[in-house]
Amino acid sequence: MSIDSSRRSGSTRQQDFAAVLERIAADVRPLAGQGRVADYIPRLAQVPADRFGMAVATLDGDLFRIGDADEAFSIQSISKVFTLTMALEALGGDLWQRVGREPSGSAFNSLVQLERERGIPRNPLINGGAHVVADVVLSHYPDARGRLLAFVRERADNPGIDMDPEVARSERETGYRNAALANFIRSFGNLHNPVDAVLDFYFHQCALHMSCTDLARSFLYLANSGLCQRSGETVIDAERAKRINALMLTCGTYDAAGEFAFRVGLPAKSGVGGGIVAVVPGVLALAVWSPGLDEKGNSLAGAAALDRFTTLTGLSIF
Ligand code: DON
Numbered sequence: 001m002s003i004d005s006s007r008r009s010g011s012t013r014q015q016d017f018a019a020v021l022e023r024i025a026a027d028v029r030p031l032a033g034q035g036r037v038a039d040y041i042p043r044l045a046q047v048p049a050d051r052f053g054m055a056v057a058t059l060d061g062d063l064f065r066i067g068d069a070d071e072a073f074s075i076q077s078i079s080k081v082f083t084l085t086m087a088l089e090a091l092g093g094d095l096w097q098r099v100g101r102e103p104s105g106s107a108f109n110s111l112v113q114l115e116r117e118r119g120i121p122r123n124p125l126i127n128g129g130a131h132v133v134a135d136v137v138l139s140h141y142p143d144a145r146g147r148l149l150a151f152v153r154e155r156a157d158n159p160g161i162d163m164d165p166e167v168a169r170s171e172r173e174t175g176y177r178n179a180a181l182a183n184f185i186r187s188f189g190n191l192h193n194p195v196d197a198v199l200d201f202y203f204h205q206c207a208l209h210m211s212c213t214d215l216a217r218s219f220l221y222l223a224n225s226g227l228c229q230r231s232g233e234t235v236i237d238a239e240r241a242k243r244i245n246a247l248m249l250t251c252g253t254y255d256a257a258g259e260f261a262f263r264v265g266l267p268a269k270s271g272v273g274g275g276i277v278a279v280v281p282g283v284l285a286l287a288v289w290s291p292g293l294d295e296k297g298n299s300l301a302g303a304a305a306l307d308r309f310t311t312l313t314g315l316s317i318f
Pocket of ligand 1 (some may be wrong): 078127178206248
């Protein structure tokens with residue numbers, strides 16, 4: 001395997017991604033099953049912890065997969081990147097009057113900063129920020145849920161993608177934190193739709209069911225300056241794609257974002273379903289899934305796999 005000779009070039013053409021994925025799977029498989037499956041959403045606690053899958057989709061049109069890469073899982077917070085894309089299209093730069101763009105340094109569902117900062121969530125990738133983004137999407141698109149579904153199906157080139165109503169219901173039944181956050185934000189006037197409508201949309205976006213293959217393909221527009229790699233159509237303009245990638249780097253893994261940049265060195269977004277998607281600008285997107293989470297809510301084996309990927313291939317932004 002020619003991994004070591006090509007690792008500093010950063011070129012996809014010289015990379016043997018199939019061999020890289022095999023080596024990563026062998027290295028991190030002992031970690032799959034470690035950590036804790038998210039059990040605060042009861043439906044997620046039923047997912048077997050020992051799953052591991054990974055997919056790499058390149059802008060050249062190649063796809064590499066290993067393990068459970070085609071098994072669909074609950075993407076949870078990864079959906080915040082899709083809704084942020086839609087909200088930026090809807091509001092443009094005015095979005096930043098309603099949500100910040102600094103790392104929170106706190107847990108994704110923390111309430112503490114919101115009071116001091118008068119209902120303006122620190123960034124769009126923590127839960128409160130995602131509620132504001134969901135509110136913008138609801139205000140702008142009459143069939144917001146349908147529009148989101150159409151968006152991800154198109155991006156992933158998979159018309160079979162859907163939301164799992166059982167996951168959405170399970171989260172709604174236990175979503176006390178999200179309800180607290182959304183009510184609090186609404187009290188500052190930073191939600192315009194009824195709290196129930198915002199939460200309903202938010203729980204459904206989190207319940208999107210996608211595989212690593214779907215996710216890797218669906219993030220390619222962020223590796224391609226906002227263009228769809230298949231059609232050349234503009235999904236989002238290049239400047240916004242750049243900003244979304246920056247937000248993923250600084251806020252996409254919450255209070256572990258610094259550690260994640262240190263270990264992996266790529267814009268990335270995690271979800272408590274155990275998925276993590278990362279982007280190598282100009283080159284590829286990749287996704288990994290393993291449900292066991294570390295204490296910050298990021299996939300334990302998934303983070304290790306991404307660390308191995310950028311180390312073996314030299315494909316990080318640093
Ligand atoms: O709102 C929640 O708590 C979940 N639906 C999503 C949280 C999440 O995925 C955080 N990611 N690491």
